[in-house]
Amino acid sequence: MYKIELVYSKHCQSVTRNGRTIKVEIYSSGKNDWILEVVDEYNNSTVWDDQFGTDEEAFKENTSDTVCKIYSDC
Helix, strand or coil: CCCCCCEECCCCEEEEECCEEEEEEEEECCCCCEEEEEECCCCCEEECCCCECCHHHHHHHCCHHHHHHHHCCC
């Protein structure tokens, strides 16, 4: 069995709005296959279907509009 060492982006962060916090995780297996995942305060995870060529592309996808939809307060 292979063990994959994940590489985490410098863009990983927590975002708090109206007392609710989500975690934005951007990570890769090291092969330019960056994955964007958002985890809410209940540990529910949303992972984007598409992978990104760079962590910067994944970060740009994670716009305030996306965060707004997750919080359902727009």
